[in-house]
Amino acid sequence: MPGLLIKNAFVIDPLSGVKGEVMDIAIRDGKIVEDVPSGAEIIDVRGCLTLPGGIDSHSHVCGTKVNFGRYMSPEDMRAGRTARKGVMHVTSGYSVPTTFGNSYRYSTMGYTTILEGAMAPLEARHTHEEFTATPHQDMLANTLFDGNWSIMDAVREKDVKRAAAVVAWTLAAVKGFAIKLTNPGGTEAWGWGGDMSSVHDTVPNFDVSPAEIISTMIKANELLNLPHSVHLHCNNLGVPGNYRTTLNTIGLAPDLNKERQSLYLTHVQFHSYGGTTWRDICSKSEDITMAINSRPHVVMDMGQIMFGRTTTMTADGPMEFKLYKLHHNKWSNHDVELETGSGIIPVYYSRKSLVNCVMWAIGLELALLTKNPWQCLLSTDSPNGAPFVKYPEIIALLMSRKFRENERKMIDQRTEHFVPLFAIDRELDWYEIAVMTRAGQAKALGLTRIGKGYLSPGAEADVAIYPIKPGEIDPSVDYQQVVAGFSRTLHTIKRGRVVARDGEVVVEGANSTIWSRAHVPPEYDMGKDPEFIKKFEQYYTVRMNNYPVQDVYLPRGIRIETEASL
Amino acid sequence: MKIEDVVCSFCGCLCDDLVVEVDGTRVVSVENGCTLANEKFLGDHRLKTPIRRSGNSWTKISYEEAIAETAAILLDADRPLLYGWSGTFGEAQSIGVHLAEILGAVIDNTSTVCHGPSILAIQEVGHPGCTLGQVKNRADVVVYWGANPVDAHPRHMSRYTTYCDGFFRKDAFKERKVIVVDVRETESSNIADEFMKVNPGGDYAVLSALRAIVRGKGDIIPARVEGVSREQLFRVADICKSAKFGAFFFGVGLTMAPGKNKNIRNAIELTEELSRHTKFTISPMRGHWNVYGSNEVFTWISGYPYAVDFARGIAFYNPGETTSVDILKREECDACLVVASDPGAHFPKACAEHLARIPTIQIDPHVNVTTHLAHIQIPVAVAGIDAEGTAYRMDGVPIRTRKLFQGSYPDDLVVLEKLYAIVKEAKG
Numbered sequence: 001m002p003g004l005l006i007k008n009a010f011v012i013d014p015l016s017g018v019k020g021e022v023m024d025i026a027i028r029d030g031k032i033v034e035d036v037p038s039g040a041e042i043i044d045v046r047g048c049l050t051l052p053g054g055i056d057s058h059s060h061v062c063g064t065k066v067n068f069g070r071y072m073s074p075e076d077m078r079a080g081r082t083a084r085k086g087v088m089h090v091t092s093g094y095s096v097p098t099t100f101g102n103s104y105r106y107s108t109m110g111y112t113t114i115l116e117g118a119m120a121p122l123e124a125r126h127t128h129e130e131f132t133a134t135p136h137q138d139m140l141a142n143t144l145f146d147g148n149w150s151i152m153d154a155v156r157e158k159d160v161k162r163a164a165a166v167v168a169w170t171l172a173a174v175k176g177f178a179i180k181l182t183n184p185g186g187t188e189a190w191g192w193g194g195d196m197s198s199v200h201d202t203v204p205n206f207d208v209s210p211a212e213i214i215s216t217m218i219k220a221n222e223l224l225n226l227p228h229s230v231h232l233h234c235n236n237l238g239v240p241g242n243y244r245t246t247l248n249t250i251g252l253a254p255d256l257n258k259e260r261q262s263l264y265l266t267h268v269q270f271h272s273y274g275g276t277t278w279r280d281i282c283s284k285s286e287d288i289t290m291a292i293n294s295r296p297h298v299v300m301d302m303g304q305i306m307f308g309r310t311t312t313m314t315a316d317g318p319m320e321f322k323l324y325k326l327h328h329n330k331w332s333n334h335d336v337e338l339e340t341g342s343g344i345i346p347v348y349y350s351r352k353s354l355v356n357c358v359m360w361a362i363g364l365e366l367a368l369l370t371k372n373p374w375q376c377l378l379s380t381d382s383p384n385g386a387p388f389v390k391y392p393e394i395i396a397l398l399m400s401r402k403f404r405e406n407e408r409k410m411i412d413q414r415t416e417h418f419v420p421l422f423a424i425d426r427e428l429d430w431y432e433i434a435v436m437t438r439a440g441q442a443k444a445l446g447l448t449r450i451g452k453g454y455l456s457p458g459a460e461a462d463v464a465i466y467p468i469k470p471g472e473i474d475p476s477v478d479y480q481q482v483v484a485g486f487s488r489t490l491h492t493i494k495r496g497r498v499v500a501r502d503g504e505v506v507v508e509g510a511n512s513t514i515w516s517r518a519h520v521p522p523e524y525d526m527g528k529d530p531e532f533i534k535k536f537e538q539y540y541t542v543r544m545n546n547y548p549v550q551d552v553y554l555p556r557g558i559r560i561e562t563e564a565s566l
Numbered sequence: 567m568k569i570e571d572v573v574c575s576f577c578g579c580l581c582d583d584l585v586v587e588v589d590g591t592r593v594v595s596v597e598n599g600c601t602l603a604n605e606k607f608l609g610d611h612r613l614k615t616p617i618r619r620s621g622n623s624w625t626k627i628s629y630e631e632a633i634a635e636t637a638a639i640l641l642d643a644d645r646p647l648l649y650g651w652s653g654t655f656g657e658a659q660s661i662g663v664h665l666a667e668i669l670g671a672v673i674d675n676t677s678t679v680c681h682g683p684s685i686l687a688i689q690e691v692g693h694p695g696c697t698l699g700q701v702k703n704r705a706d707v708v709v710y711w712g713a714n715p716v717d718a719h720p721r722h723m724s725r726y727t728t729y730c731d732g733f734f735r736k737d738a739f740k741e742r743k744v745i746v747v748d749v750r751e752t753e754s755s756n757i758a759d760e761f762m763k764v765n766p767g768g769d770y771a772v773l774s775a776l777r778a779i780v781r782g783k784g785d786i787i788p789a790r791v792e793g794v795s796r797e798q799l800f801r802v803a804d805i806c807k808s809a810k811f812g813a814f815f816f817g818v819g820l821t822m823a824p825g826k827n828k829n830i831r832n833a834i835e836l837t838e839e840l841s842r843h844t845k846f847t848i849s850p851m852r853g854h855w856n857v858y859g860s861n862e863v864f865t866w867i868s869g870y871p872y873a874v875d876f877a878r879g880i881a882f883y884n885p886g887e888t889t890s891v892d893i894l895k896r897e898e899c900d901a902c903l904v905v906a907s908d909p910g911a912h913f914p915k916a917c918a919e920h921l922a923r924i925p926t927i928q929i930d931p932h933v934n935v936t937t938h939l940a941h942i943q944i945p946v947a948v949a950g951i952d953a954e955g956t957a958y959r960m961d962g963v964p965i966r967t968r969k970l971f972q973g974s975y976p977d978d979l980v981v982l983e984k985l986y987a988i989v990k991e992a993k994g
Binding site: 062064067068070071072073074077081082083084089090091092093098099100101122123125126129130133149190191192193205321324325330331332333334335336337338344345538539540541542543545546550 | 570571573582583656660664667668685688689690691692694695696697698699700702703704726731732733810811838841844845847861862865866867868869870871876878879881883956958962963964965966
């Protein structure tokens with residue numbers, strides 16, 4: 001293969017320190033290289049915006065609850081269907097697209113790597129089956145430990161090393177990437193219909209608090225030297241006044257890692273509410289961002305909501321039931337033995353709802369008030385805040401005060417009394433958007449070590465070229481062009497191969513699944529630990545031998561190996 | 567050779583603790599299995615080679631010939647139906663959906679004559695459920711409604727509910743109340759703490775009465791509701807409300823009784839109502855070992871759990887129209903591929919007659935009723951015995967079945983991939 005040369009690219013590559021230069025990018029054997037021999041295929045992109053492939057660090061695309069979201073929602077399936085065409089399979093679904101739907105739509109938006117936000121270990125095999133059926137993106141799975149009995153036992157015994165050993169065994173068994181805590185302790189309490197109302201509540205029967213679980217897991221994560229930090233969905237999601245819980249949680253995070261954050265907070269919009277009821281809910285984005293700005297070792301993603309129909313789905317089972325009691329739509333719940341929970345309900349975020357307007361404003365405020373874009377990544381917690389196809393609109397809102405002012409006229413007129421959004425002048429630039437949609441994710445997830453998120457020689461050749469000429473448009477005025485440009489790449493290149501062009505998917509694709517394997521000393525091998533084995537023999541309904549996800553489920557696995565400091 | 571932790575590919579319990587002794591390509595003994603499992607592992611009624619009907623007799627043919635003719639029949643059909651799928655593993659089901667997509671066929675699984683109405687109810691109101699281990703470790707009340715696990719899911723009670731000790735239920739049999747609701751006494755009702763006998767067709771009214779009581783509107787309940795006394799209704803409602811963790815299981819006795827999906831909707835809404843007072847969950851007792859897997863696989867590829875029609879190029883779903891029974895009854899279907907199920911034994915007579923009139927091809931290890939309607943049958947390896955792949959337990963937990971020995975039969979995946987390759991080549 002003589003390779004591929006992208007000529008005249010307007011490159012923004014924050015991790016390589018490139019802030020907008022017209023240059024050529026040479027690609028060979030799936031990697032970025034210094035140059036390619038003559039005879040290479042040439043794509044002249046004539047000054048169009050060229051970024052590393054997009055990385056979504058928190059999205060719900062594959063696995064048990066995602067598929068149940070499809071299963072229970074034929075109305076959503078009808079709302080987004082396309083026919084078989086060329087190499088593209090049939091797709092269905094708007095807020096919860098089928099695996100092909102997710103993959104094709106992400107591809108046409110220039111996204112090449114996706115992290116599934118929540119995988120229950122017991123049901124990991126399902127997530128991996130869908131990963132394999134998602135052709136274009138490299139996939140990673142956050143692995144749920146929030147209600148894990150072995151973890152809570154170790155936390156109670158103040159045994160961080162044992163907690164680390166449980167994580168190491170489990171990630172290796174289920175081929176997971178990182179530690180996810182969803183409403184820590186709350187999912188176990190939900191096994192009895194309860195919940196946690198603060199980080200200092202006590203989990204029934206286990207005598208531990210969410211704060212203890214979070215603190216122990218942050219330390220355990222660093223003992224294992226995992227690529228990513230603890231990935232946390234805080235307690236009290238969606239509850240007026242919950243910003244205090246979030247601030248308390250941020251206060252728990254020590255600074256333990258020089259390379260990246262020590263704590264990643266996900267969909268923080270849902271955790272930044274003031275007030276006491278739905279009647280006086282207000283934005284506390286200023287308090288939250290003040291805390292984030294003073295703690296460079298904490299990173300968050302927005303969890304932006306956008307108006308319209310979507311489906312909420314999370315491991316946070318008790319929260320979904322609360323939400324159901326507000327919406328009276330349909331409700332699914334799925335608790336997972338010894339591990340976690342989950343819930344799903346469809347929602348409609350309305351411009352006529354003051355609460356929804358406040359939520360919408362908070363997400364944008366988080367991004368605009370966080371000084372360092374590396375600390376606030378763009379997300380909707382897809383599909384919870386909105387399906388990911390809304391990202392281009394969010395980018396445009398962040399880049400254009402005029403767009404925000406136009407939106408202001410369309411929403412509940414009382415909104416401005418509850419949020420600071422309309423007093424914020426800041427407009428993000430192309431560089432900041434590049435950080436918030438790929439470079440920041442690569443750094444936060446620890447994926448630069450496998451060549452993700454940048455475009456200098458040696459990197460994976462994942463490239464997104466958008467039909468946007470940064471010198472020729474003013475994003476603060478021409479925001480509709482920003483929306484259109486980020487919705488459809490000219491070319492999306494995955495591992496050196498053009499996979500989508502002008503909104504059309506052009507190849508079948510063959511993705512990889514990225515997972516973490518932390519090597520622990522033999523005395524920390526939980527596979528030989530009598531107490532750990534007993535949990536399988538007595539309490540799980542699946543035999544320990546049948547629990548691990550076999551290699552056959554990862555036909556193109558990429559294993560990130562670490563040595564634990566135990 | 568003894569193999570441990572073998573997964574049973576019979577019912578939706580997907581027990582994974584069997585010990586199977588194998589001698590060459592023969593199963594010698596099965597430990598831990600129920601009578602159904604023993605029959606599955608030890609039974610031997612396999613068809614030896616592919617066969618084609620010629621008049622009133624059968625001709626042995628090669629796999630290549632059988633697959634080529636099957637492809638030709640499907641390619642020639644205007645309205646092909648690909649039915650079954652619940653008795654094979656996920657990887658084969660996946661090829662099935664892609665085959666339907668490329669052919670513009672209808673693909674449907676056995677849910678269509680089983681828990682299809684349950685799915686319709688879930689699509690209306692959702693499904694508050696859990697994995698079976700939650701029930702095992704926590705439940706102090708278990709309700710079986712229109713289900714007879716002793717006969718149909720023989721180890722359900724010993725592995726997951728009535729007799730199974732769990733972390734918070736150290737002496738399950740004493741600590742757990744079992745309520746059985748049915749139209750007749752069964753082996754299961756005989757061991758219940760409370761048996762509520764409902765008039766046939768009366769389930770919906772009884773569920774409504776329970777919902778009213780749980781909601782605090784008990785004063786409107788008459789002396790008897792469909793054969794159940796007011797006193798018993800209050801007693802059952804009280805047991806459920808005062809449970810710490812209640813688990814409701816329902817079978818086809820509720821799903822296929824008059825009212826169908828409306829019964830299930832009512833049961834789910836009762837569960838939702840109880841969830842406002844305590845912890846309660848509800849789960850269907852799925853029949854085939856991997857019927858839930860067929861729902862899952864169909865859904866992540868096409869968006870819908872069964873009855874998917876690709877004739878328009880997109881995936882179209884309209885149960886009542888795109889369901890197998892309806893397509894066959896309208897005599898719309900002009901070729902049918904049956905994989906890993908036995909519609910001849912389970913479909914209405916008119917549908918079976920139509921299957922006999924059109925070219926029906928069956929991919930199945932065994933001679934069954936459908937064999938007698940089929941034009942071609944292609945025998946394959948048995949998933950869980952001499953083939954392996956992914957299965958989804960009735961609660962959605964995915965488990966990989968094991969291959970106990972290398973036999974001489976190709977498995978479903980191998981046959982379907984060959985079929986798919988021919989069809990794809992022809993369709994370009």
